[in-house]
Amino acid sequence: MKLNFQSPKGVPDILPQDQKYWDFVSNIVQKRCQAFGFDKIGLPIFEDIGLFQKGTGINSDIVQKEMYEVKRLSDEPDEDHIRYALRPEFTPGIARAYLEHGMQIRPQPVKLFAYGPVFRHDKPQKGRYRQFYQFNMEVLGAKDPLIDSLLLLLIWQIYADLGLKNEITLEINNIGCKKCQPKIRKELISLLEPLESKLCPTCQSRIYTNPLRVLDCKNKSCQSIVHTLPHLIDFICADCKKYFMNTLEYLDELKVPYDLNPFLVRGIDYYTSTTFEVKDNADPNKLTSLGGGGRYDNLLALYGGHDIAAIGFAAGMDRIIEKIKTLEIKVPSESKTDIFIIQIGAKAKKLALNLIADFTQKNYAVSCAVGKDTLSSQLKAANKVKAKYALIIGQREIIDKTVIVKNMTEATQDTIELAELEKYLNIKLNAGN
Secondary structure, three states, rough: OOOOOOOOOOOOOOOOOHHHHHHHHHHHHHHHHHHHOOOOOOOEEEEEHHHHHHHHOOOOOHHHHHEEEOOOOOOOOOOOOOOEEEEOOOOOHHHHHHHHOOOHHHHOOEEEEEEEEEEEEOOOOOEEEEEEEEEEEEEOOOOHHHHHHHHHHHHHOOOOOOOOOOHHHEEEEEOOOOOOOHHHHHHHHHHHHHHHHOOOHHHHHHHHHHHHHHHHHHHHHHHHHHOOOHHHHHOOHHHHHHHHHHHHHHHHHOOOOOOOOOOOOOOOOOEEEEEEEEEOOOOOOOOOEEEEEEEEEEEEHHHOOOOEEEEEEEHHHHHHHHHHHOOOOOOOOOOOOOOOEEEHHHHHHHHHHHHHHHOOOOOOOOOEOOOOOOOOHHHHHHHHHHHHHHHEEEHHHHHEEEEEEEEEOOOOEEEHHHHHHHHHHHHHHOOOO
């Protein structure tokens, strides 16, 4: 059968059988973030395109090649004359919301987390989609090595809860602050200029616009050249070195394992100081990332604020879920049905309808098998949805004004008078049986 429409390229559907993985990841992220004092924030899916051009970086791949512009299907200009883009990441939007809603007057630091879809035009492949999902956490309004190390502890605990503790390596580096980054840029340009002909075309264009990004190139020949260069830590100022050493000492105290990667930079312009990535150990070249982040102490000044220290992290949920599936990590699949009502016969069907209306009104999760008439077919349906209890109503039960209550977990059953049914179920469901 040829379909008239399909999902857009690189935008997969999330099918019902996969929802348990998304619930598993989002529940762990939310539980851990809230335990660390983070508040959840919701953001617009599209924002002023300038927010990302200024923040993410006009020369970044995201802005130059990957953003989707939002346009109205009309020849009439929008009344505000603003160009909008689908969000390619969360951090600029969170920074904007922090300033717009005056969060700088709240006790600092402000800790926020979010998750949801983001959009980037990229070549679709496994773990890389055009609409994908991120979870994101940001700490705004303070700079302290302890903040950096505690955020990394939170990240480590989330991946441990996901069953990925032995599958990842946390890599960390320091790329310098506002004061020492001009020196780093100058040093890198002088080192890369003699090697320009050996670099890929993209890196050649970056030597003068953003030389740090050359260190991030995934091209094998560029990587081999990069690893002959001096380490970034050799160029950073004394304050940055002290800050970095304190961060590492705190990580040691917290027993968070990490690897130093002196060439680690991030593909976004706003990063300063501490940078880090969660690398997939299954990739022998350590090029596959399961998340990353760092400090961005200069970003909020670009949006009209003053220099406000901040640090954040983001991870692609799609890629993490594919990793969980590959490893066959068992994900809990809790029953969403408290009561499954089974009816046999026309009179039983009418009583079943009354019970469905009554129990759903009282916020029980109730289900039934529409179109199935036999006891065995309805019990199979109850098992399929992992119902906790099945209520069986037949001709005898109608006459006796009773209901057979079957415990689907223990395979036991009781006959209960209809008048006592709600009280019985309340006791059983509240006891967790």
